[in-house]
Amino acid sequence: MTGRILIVDNGATSRIMLKARIAEARYPIATATTAREALAHALHDPPMLVIAAMALPDLDGLSLCRRLHAQPGRALLPVLLMAGTDDAALRLAALEAGASDVLSASSDGAELLARMRAALRRAAAEQDLSRPEDSALPLGLDEDATPFRPSVRIALIAAARDTPGQKAPPPETVPGWRGAFARQLRGDCLLRLGPAEALALASGRQCPEAFVLSPDLSARAEGLRLVAELRARAGARESVLCVSDNGDPESRRSAASALDLGADDLLPAATAADSAEAAVRLHRLIERRHRLQRRRAELAEGLRLATIDPLTGLHNRRYAMPQIARMAEVARQTGSTLAVMALDLDRFKQINDRWGHATGDAVLATVAQRLRDTIRPGDLLARTGGEEFLIALPDSGLSEARALAEQVLRATRVPITGLPGAVPELTVTVSVGLAITPQEPGPDPDRETRPMAPEVLLDRADRALMRSKTSGRDQIRVFDRSAA
Structure with missing residues (x-):
């Protein structure tokens, strides 16, 4: 534009x-x-x-x-x-x-x-969350032509009566709202609240989806403060927030000021002539809220899918690399170590060639689940290639990392059953290459103690993996600078 x-x-x-x-x-x-x-x-x-x-x-x-x-x-x-x-x-x-x-x-x-x-x-x-036309269709994320709008709770807020302990507004201060909105917004729940009750709900988990301030409150400084306070509450930041005026110039000026404080729209007072307009405005804003929520959910799901391997449900390399960089920096700052394992299924191509890719996929999914069951909370597990996996173990020394690698070998060797077709049980093995960030300074202290790039750490783990492969497979090799 x-x-x-x-x-x-x-x-x-x-x-x-x-x-x-x-x-x-x-x-x-x-x-x-x-x-x-x-x-x-x-x-x-x-x-x-x-x-x-x-x-x-x-x-x-x-x-x-x-x-x-x-x-x-x-x-x-x-x-x-x-x-x-x-x-x-x-x-x-x-x-x-x-x-x-x-x-x-x-x-x-x-x-x-x-x-x-x-x-x-x-x-x-809406523009920030819009997407090119039909961009989601190939992913199966397109919306229904007539999306269902669930019922919502609409809080009707009026000034509290000047009586100690009186929180809720008296019925006469909500001019025709309950009847007007009940006719126009069928299925929605209407709540009659005072300012204190509205702020309490906005601060909790049961925040209404919409707030409407009555004219007797909108025209007062208290109403403008309430608009600002509601919009500042975490629970109400995505709620619809409307103010209404009673038609006089002072009320309209005050209500207009509420727009710049975070109100979404100005509603006419719910008289017989204006109730339909007020309901339409409110209904449009509620639909817009649900539309934006759907789009945010689509965006979040798209971002999740971009970092997840669809076959195994593990994180992919795109996700793993920055996470390893973060773990390496934490290890440098805290003086701890970070271990990385590169894993590769042995002779996996033979499984695909003999039994087909459906069997190969089932084997990968089973191995991924066994790896998931083996690692500790806080460890990172990712599928980085066809039959390649990666495990990062923060705050782990060489002995701990080697012990976990041994568990990985044992878990992988268990025969796999229930494969598609008439495939008998299969036993697969995995080769492991292990690398670890320096715990003590080496000959070049400046080089060894700076944060290790994730590419360097992965390269060391890959070199150790190649030694495991060339030494007979189904074993663990630790990166050794002298052997590199």
Whole structure:
């Protein structure tokens, strides 16, 4: 994106007023007078946000919003629509058309900028976690066309009555919320809380998925402090956080300030006319929260798969190398030692050639499990190649490492049964090469006591492994500088 704000309005006066309000925040600005011009601009010079009038010469703002989002790569483009009147039905229609927000003629410059910043933050959060179209399909990570949204808990927070010990707000301070949201957000659990109770829940494991502050609280300094405190709580950092206003200018200014303190959106007071809009706004944010959670889970799973060998479930070389570097540095700082074993299954190619790759894979998986059962907590086990494995043993001397290597040899020699097809039980062996970081300075102290690169340590273990192979296999060889 270019970082421009695109203003779409055929009225010169309103365009100039919008530019003047936005210029205070030093945003680069582009303008268009028709929807057609705006669509061409968005296609060839993508803006980071669009502010459009609801009425345009060639299209209405709702149709423009839909067409903008239909352009390739523009689904997350924030679009703010400017309505000439405070029409609840029109605002609701705009939200359902995909508008990020709707501002009325009574919105001042501070509210406009606050809503712009909130829309840009929401779009950036989704953009950071977005992926190229269909990139997950080959991995089987694509989402369902109609993902299920589980029920959530929505905390309705109102000012506490000035009575000692009274925490929960009296029912009359939650104006129509319970009924309005119960009709629009079926299946979700509505909680009526006071500020103290909300903060207590936000600090624990049972944090609600959404918080909504009532107008009687949003318009007070206490409400703004509560927004900042909720957003600072670890449990509520991913929760939806909304504030509502009662329509008067002071309430709207205070509510707009809450956006810059971490609130996600401003909701109209839940009157009969505005309850549907408030519910739609809240529902969209809750769906967005679940969408971002799914994407974070996909990203975490992708990172996990990038460091895991799919056949054996062990870590791979990509994961093992930086871990060994970290272990070597810890050993240097603490004056301890780090032992590394390079392992290679003996004559594994013969198994594949005679019994097939399915049998070979079963043998590798079985050996991997036996190695996993042999190592200690804190040791590192990885599959680094076809039939090659690696074990790193932090804080282990030569005698400890050799003892564990002997256990590895014995565990591997146990006959493997239950192989696919009519394959009889097989007995495999493994050759082991062992290397260890220097515990005492050598002839060149500066060279020996600096942290050993993982490549050097692995090279020493590999050299010892080759000696094990050439000496008859099924045995352990320790790296010896004089024999290298």
